[in-house]
Amino acid sequence: MSHPKVANLSEPAIIFQRDFIPPDHKIRSFEEIARILGGAKFNNLKPFTGERSYYLTGVLAELEQALIQWAVSQLEEKGFQLISVPDILHSDIIRRCGMNVDGERTQVYRVDPRFGDAALSGTAEMAIGGFLMGKQLTDLPLKICAVSRCYRAEAAQNVQDKGLYRVHQFYKVEMFMVTEGKTEASQEALHEILAIEQQMFDSLGLAYKVLDMSPDELGDPAARKYDVEAWMPGRNFWGEISSCSDCTDFQARRLNITDSNGRFCHTVNGTACAVPRMILALCEQHQTLNGSVAVPAPLRKFLRGNPDVLAGKPKKQRATLMYVNSANYFDNQNVARE
Numbered sequence: 001m002s003h004p005k006v007a008n009l010s011e012p013a014i015i016f017q018r019d020f021i022p023p024d025h026k027i028r029s030f031e032e033i034a035r036i037l038g039g040a041k042f043n044n045l046k047p048f049t050g051e052r053s054y055y056l057t058g059v060l061a062e063l064e065q066a067l068i069q070w071a072v073s074q075l076e077e078k079g080f081q082l083i084s085v086p087d088i089l090h091s092d093i094i095r096r097c098g099m100n101v102d103g104e105r106t107q108v109y110r111v112d113p114r115f116g117d118a119a120l121s122g123t124a125e126m127a128i129g130g131f132l133m134g135k136q137l138t139d140l141p142l143k144i145c146a147v148s149r150c151y152r153a154e155a156a157q158n159v160q161d162k163g164l165y166r167v168h169q170f171y172k173v174e175m176f177m178v179t180e181g182k183t184e185a186s187q188e189a190l191h192e193i194l195a196i197e198q199q200m201f202d203s204l205g206l207a208y209k210v211l212d213m214s215p216d217e218l219g220d221p222a223a224r225k226y227d228v229e230a231w232m233p234g235r236n237f238w239g240e241i242s243s244c245s246d247c248t249d250f251q252a253r254r255l256n257i258t259d260s261n262g263r264f265c266h267t268v269n270g271t272a273c274a275v276p277r278m279i280l281a282l283c284e285q286h287q288t289l290n291g292s293v294a295v296p297a298p299l300r301k302f303l304r305g306n307p308d309v310l311a312g313k314p315k316k317q318r319a320t321l322m323y324v325n326s327a328n329y330f331d332n333q334n335v336a337r338e
Contacts, residue, residue: 002215003187003224003246009214012227016198020207020231025289029234030280031163034060036291037312042163052154052168054276059310063282064171064275066302068147071173071273074200080145080175085127087149091119093130096254098221098247107153120151124174125269132178133255140259141189142178145272147171164276165232165239171275177268180259181249186266187224190246193270194226197242200272204296206281207231209238221247230281241277244270 006013034040039060045053056064072082091101094108101108101119109120121127124146132142150172175193179185194210201208213225222245229238249264251257257265286294292311300306 002218003183006212006214006224009212012211012213012217015210015212015226017209018207020233020285022233023287023289027233027284028287028291030232030283032234033283033287033291033293034163037293037310039312040164050168052166054164054167056279059312060279062303063279063299063310066299067273067275067278068171068173069302070299071200072145072147075145075173075175075196075272078143078196080143083128083131083144083146085121085124085131085146085148087121087127087151088118089121089126089130091117093133093255094119094121094126096133097126097129097251098219098254099126109151109153121148122152123150123172123269124148125176128174128176129251129255129257129267132257134257136258136260136262137178137265138260140178140180140265141185144176144178145174146176147173164280165235167276172271173273173275175244175270175272178252178257179266179268181252181263181265183223183248183266186246186248186268189266189268190224190226190244190270193244193268197228197244197270197272201228201230201242203298204282206241206285208241208281219245221245221250223248223250230277230285232281232284234284234287239277239281241274241281242271244268 031042037059039056039058041055076082088111091110094101099108099122100106108122111118127148128144128146149169151169154166154168175196177189177193179189198210208228208230211227211229213227218225225243225245227240228242230241232239245268247267247269249266251267252264259265283293288294288309292309294309295303295307300308
């Protein structure tokens, strides 16, 4: 059931917006910037990994790891406990968390049945839920964060979805809170998580907006949900980089997570850093005249050499990524040599 404050919304309501101030120079897309930096490959991957995949090299690979380390450090400062979670879960755990596992429209990758009833996790939220399943919690609110590889069988074909924006697997840093089973408690946690997200995006100097989502935009678990969208000038649209949801007792009932009095708890989750989209937003918003990228101060200590700017290498020093046009490419090359 939707929260009363959004029950009558017919469309998402913008509650905060910081507009992007365009620079005086030409705006490049992330794909153009990545070519200049010599740090990414999105095309011609079908023979060995399929579409909606990517390689990051050089400074962009370093930026990926820096964002993860920075996000975790921010959350630990806020009192979140870091745990390491599995990426392969029993399908039942994913269902209990509120995600559809069956049918043609599912975004879940199922493992071959001969290996058991298992699936690849779409977010650390599911693994954390499984970790807490059947537990009686005495010290609330509980704050947990996790870094995981997320797997999604995305099918959208929008023009903006190309490249790094919508991919089948990516790193994400997730927040998860458990509160006592009262609406006031989980709403307080929801707004705490939203405030953390905004503080993080503010510190990176991002232009973004926050939307209070209408009931038709809520999934089964969420009673209330905020989306955060960053302006992506190279794509000329607002793209989602984060969200947070108050699931009240939807997940706790299905996972049997209770408080010290045996009452069902409430769960709240939020994205601290969806790494590929954060890379995209940072590169497009902080691009410079020559296609390099200004590095926000909070990230510099997590990058080798503490750089102010991410700059590409000369072509001769860039990683050589060979075009492979079939799974038999190297066999054919060996035959040709003989």
